[in-house]
Each structure stands twice: as C-alpha cells, then as structure tokens.
Amino acid sequence: MDRIAITGGARLNGTIPVSGAKNSAIKLMAASLLTDEPLRLTNMPRLADTRFLGKLLSRLGVSVTESDGVDGQETVLHAPEITSGFAPYDLVRQMRASFNVLGPLVARSGQAKVSLPGGCTIGARPVDLHLQALEALGAKIDLHEGYVYAQAPRGLRGAEITFPFVSVGATEHAMLAAVLADGTTVIHNAACEPELVDLQECLNAMGAKVQGAGTPTVTITGVARLKGASHAVIPDRIEMGTYAVAAAMAGGEVRLTNARPGLIDSLLVKLEEAGAGVEHTADGCIIRRNGDRLNAVDIETQPFPGFATDLQAQFMALMTTANGESRIRETIFENRFMHAPELMRLGADISVSGGEARVRGVAQLEGAEVMATDLRASVSLVIAGLVARGETTVSRIYHLDRGFERLEEKLGACGAQVRRIASDGEQEL
Template sequence: MDRIAIEGGNPLFGDIPVSGAKNSAIKLMAASLLTSEPVRLTNMPRLADTRLLGRLLQRFGCGISESDGPDGQQTLLHTPEITSSFAPYDLVRQMRASFNVLGPLLARTGHAKVSLPGGCTIGARPVDLHLKALEALGAHIDMHEGYVFAQAPRGLKGGDITFPFVSVGATEHALMAAVLAHGTTVMHNSACEPEIVDLADCLNAMGAKVSGAGTKTITIEGVTSLKGTDWAVVCDRIEAGTYAVAAAMAGGEVRLTRVRPDLIAVLLDKLVEAGCEITRGDNTVTIKRGAGRLRPVDLTTDVYPGFATDLQAQFMALMTLADGESVIRETIFENRFMHVPELGRLGADISVSGGEARVRGVERLKGAQVMATDLRASACLVIAGLAAEGETTVNRVYHLDRGFENLEGKLSACGANIRRLKGDSPVEEDE
C-alpha cells in the first residue's frame, strides 16, 4: 500500500492548476446512462473513484475511452443499449456515489438491482431519502439481502418531492431519475451545491428541461429521451480549497489556476481572517502568507453556500499553528473528527466534545507516522506535514487517490519536499 512522505518546512511558490470536480464528474458519468448517444466529458479528473465508476458503467454496456484533447483530459461514454441493470456489491461497496446509477438505470429501462453502498466511514449516510424520492416518482422498491430492487415497468411519473433535510446525493439522484419521467416533478428543500448546477446544466444540454438548480426548489419537466453532448466538468472547489489551505500552512505565495473564486468564497474569507493575503482573479486565486503566526478562526460547517464539511479537516490542520484557540463545529457528519488523534501525533493540541473541536494553536508541529482515515483527512495530514519539523509519513493514501489527482506532483512543483513511497505500510491496518 502506498504512502506519502513529506519533509516539512519548505514554503510554496508557483502555480497549481485545479482539476475538474470529482463530485461532479462521477454524477455526470452516471447521467450518461440516460442516453443512447455519446457523452464527452472534458476537464475530467483521473481518479480512483472515476475509474471505479467507469468499471461499473461498463457492466451496463457503456463503452468508455479516455484521451487528451484540446480542452485537457476527456472521457467519452457511450451506452447505445443497457445490457444489464445489475450493480453488484463488490463494486458499489467501494464508493457510495456509485449507488446513484440506480435512478438512471430505472429511468431508462424500468428496472434495476443495485447493492447498498459503501464509501468513506465518516458517519451514517442512509439512502432512504434516495429511495423515497424514487417512490414519489412511481417506482416500486424492495430491499433484501443487501440489494435494492426497483421497478417502474411503465416508466417513472412526475411527482412532488420534499426532502426532510438537505441531501446532495438524494437531490442529484432524484434529478437524474426525473428527467425521463412522464410529467412534471418539483423538488423542495433541494441541495444548492455547484455540482448540482453542473449536473442540471449538462442534462439541459442533453435535452432535459430542468429549472431552479442552485436554489431550494428544482422543477423538472420530463422528456421522452435525451441526446448526447460535450460538457466541461466544473472545477473542483474542494481541491482548490485544499491547496489554498496548504499554501497558508506552508507559507509562500501560490496561485491557483482554472478555478472559480466564487465557489470557495467562504473559505477565502476565513483565510483572510486568519491573516492571509488573498487576490481573486477571473479564474485565479493567489494566496500569500507572511512570516508571522496565523490568527485563530472559529467556523461551523454547513451546506452550500456555507463552509464545506469537505474542507473542515484541512482548515483544522491550519488552525493547529494559530496563535490562540479556534473552535470548529461539524454539523454535517457525526464522525468527521477521526483525523484529530492523527494530528495529535504531530503535536497538535485538540480536544473534541460531540460535534465541537477546540484547537489550541502550538508553535510547531513535529513529523511522525500518521494514518489516513478518509479522503479529506488524508489531505489534512499532508497539509500538516508541509509545516511540521522533520518527516511526516501518511499511510493508507488510497483514500487520497480517490479524490486528488497528482497531489504530490502539484505540491512538489511549488517547492514541497513530498514523495510517494510504494509498497506496504509499516503501520498495521487495524491500529
């Protein structure tokens, strides 16, 4: 199993290009099942998650090819016919978002059998909202032996869906199913994330009739079929935010390119509050930090446009070196402080009570062996290692490979002393 080793203490200087959003790309790939025509996705990240979903889509009859085009990395997906509507446990368990193939398969073929999902262990994320939304569209749902059996032999029908709480995955799932339903669907209390807007805009380019994406109420007028399209994946705001925090942690001056500053505005405001200098361009963000210590900053995670839970761990790493105490409240996932003990191995002073972490800044961190527990925690530990004295080795970086494309290459190009170590980790898996 690969590891990443970081020799801390090097400030970062240079440009970091931001890749296409993982959380958008995988839903766009699933949406390609809704048409018999080719869908070409550009600005595509090459990640473990996109490759895993690609293998699942191939089981359904989807042909997939990757190449480099004039607009960067691209993936061509073409499913002229759904040859199977069965998504097995061994693939779905590896990535939660792969469960979202259920809606497109059901909408196009009228039936599907999909395993219940897996993914990062960051708390309970039940799929009941997904299934209730599909039932509101006329699907008949049965569950047994760990599988969801969904049927709509006469097609899905438009309906009224009210989510009891905001769910990105359920909003995206219902949206993909409803575009081919008969009649009009109205979704209330929908998630507003930019990735949902990207999905809706791509579906509209395919011939769907979706309005209101990015607001709490989304309306979908069902159509009988969709066509193929070319679509550029929106930039990854979590990757952009991660590198912004890395620059603040290590010091120096880094310019993010191919980014939309508006998508990480809340994070950038927090970095300014911490004492960083931020310059926003049309599609660039420059982060500069001087020699002084950072100021402590409190934050509370929230659904978009609030502070993203996917950036909480990274910002906590930054606050470990602040001059004072910060309070970080996590409101989205109940188990998303699993990185705290690992930061403690580097010398951080953090105490957790329920959904609140108190981070008392220290003057320095010291390198150590640490263990990644999930995707974003992996990035948090790399960020901490950039500023720690001596060498930090992050084990179990397969988590990191799920969501960050060439992280060590992008950071080393800016002066970080970071390298990937091949082979088994010396740290036991169940420690």
C-alpha cells in the same frame, strides 16, 4: 500500500491548476446511462473514484474511453443499450456515489438491481431519501439481502418530492431519474451546491428540461429521450480550497488557476481573517502568507454556500499552529473528527467533544507516522506535514487517491518536499 512522505519547512511558491470536480464528474458519468448517444465530458479528473465508477458503468453496457483532447483530459461514455441492470456489491461498496446509477437505470430501462452501498467511516449516510424520491416517481422498491430491486415497467412519472432535510446525493439522484419521467417533477428543500448546477447544465445540454438547480426548488419537465452532448466539468472547489489552505499553512505565494474562487468564499473569508492574503484573478486566485503566524479563527460547517464539511479537516490542520484557540463545529456529519488524533500525533493540541473540536495552536509540529482515515482527513495530514519539523509519513493514502489528482506533482512544483513511497518500498518522485 503506498505512503506519502513529507519533509516539512519548505515554503510554497508557484502555480497549481485545479482539476475538474470529483463530486460533479461521478454524477455526470452516471448521466450517460440516460441516452443511447455518446456523452463527452471534458476537464475530467483522473481519480480512483472515477475509475471505480467507470468499471461499474462498463458492466452495465457503457463504453468508457479516456483521452487527452484539445480541451484537456476527457472521457467519452456511450451506452447504445443497457446490457445489464445489475450493480453488484463488490463494485458499489468501493464508492457510495455509484449507488446513483439506480435512478438512471430505472428511468431508461424500467428496472434495476443495485447493491446498497454499505457503511461510511465518517458517519451514517443512509439512502432512505434516494429511495423515497424514486418511490414518489412511481418506482416499486423492494429490499432483499442487501440489494435494492426497483421496477417501473411503464416508466416513471412526475411528482412532488419534499426532502425532510437537505441531501446533495438525494437531490442529484432525483434529478437524474426525473428527466425521463412523464410529467413535471418539483423537488422541494433541494441542496444548493454548485455541483447540482453543473449537473443541470449537462442534462439540459442532453435535451432535458431542468431549472432551479442551485436553489431550494428544482423543477424538471420530463422528456421522452435524451441525446448526446459535450460538457466541461466544473472546477473542483474542494481541491481549490485544499491548496489554498496548504499555501496559507506553508507560507509563500501560490496562484490557483482554472478555478472559481466564488465557490469557496466562506473559506477565503476565514483565511483572510486568519491573516493570509487573498487576491482574486481572472481564472482563480492567489494565496499569500509572508511568514507571520496566523491567528486562530472559528468555523462551523454548513450546506453551501456555508463552510464546506469537506474542507473542515484541512482547516483544522491550519489552526494547529495558529496563534490562540479556534473552535471548529461540524454540523453535517457525525464522527468526522477522526483526523484529530492523527494530528495530535504530530504535536497538535486538540480536544473533541461531540460535534465541536477546540484547537489550541502550538509553536511547532513534529513529524511522525500517521494514518489517513478518510479522503479529506488524508490531505489534512499532508498539510500539517508541510510545516512539521522532520519527516511525516502518511499511510493508507488510497483515501487520498480517491479525490486528489497528482497531489505530489502539484505541491512539488511549488517547492514542497513531498514524495510517494510505493508499496514495494521504492520511492516514486
């Protein structure tokens, strides 16, 4: 397996363009199942997760064409007909979000057989709410041998759906299914993340009638069919936040472009509180640190617009060398502190109790061999390696490749000494 090696001590100075949002792109790709006309997605990231989903969609009858167009990286997805309603375990297990093909398949063709996605290293992420939403829309659901069999031969129908707790995935899945349902669907206690607004805009460009995304109540008036459309994927707020933390960690000045800083206000406020400089620009923001040691600050993860759980690991890495003690509370996922022991291998002083971690800043981290445990944890180790004395080597970076596009190239362009070591032992610059 490939590894990433980082030689610490280099300040970051330069520009980093933010890619399209992974968490939005994969749900927009699933929307291609809802129409027999082409869906063109621009500002598309090229990631392991989008490749995984592309393979699954191809099996279902979607042609997936990637190219570099006038609007940058784009993907055209076209499903003139659904050739298969079967999504096998060997494909679904590679990425949980691929389970969201279930709703569009049932909405368009009346039936589907989709594997349950399996476990998750960062805690239980059940699909109960997804299935409850589909049942409310009139689908008959049966579970056998790890597969979901869903049928709605007469089509789905509008319904009132009330989630007992906020779920981004379930909200997105309900939206994808309800756009072709007969009648009106109202989703209560919906997630409010910006990716849901992006999904709404894409679906409406395809002829759907969705309103309220980004608020706790989403209303969908079903239509008979959807058409093709062209849609630009929203910038990735998690990638933006990650590079903002990296700049604050290493020091220097980094300009983030093709970005929407308003989507990570909760992080930027904490960076300023810690002592980093934040300047908003027309197409992003600038992060500065003059070399002074940062101050420890506390964070607590919350649903949007609160502090994103997907930025928690990165911020913990930042606090490992801050002056004082910070408390980091994780309220979204259990078991999402698996990066803490790896950071401790670099010399970090961290203690974890339940959903809270205490990070006591140290003067210097030391390079070591560490292992990525999940997507966001992997990049937190890279961030720590930027300031660790000597060389830090991160293994199992297939996690990293799921969500960060050209990371070595983007950091390297700003002066970081980071390189990929190919599995055959040859270094890739």
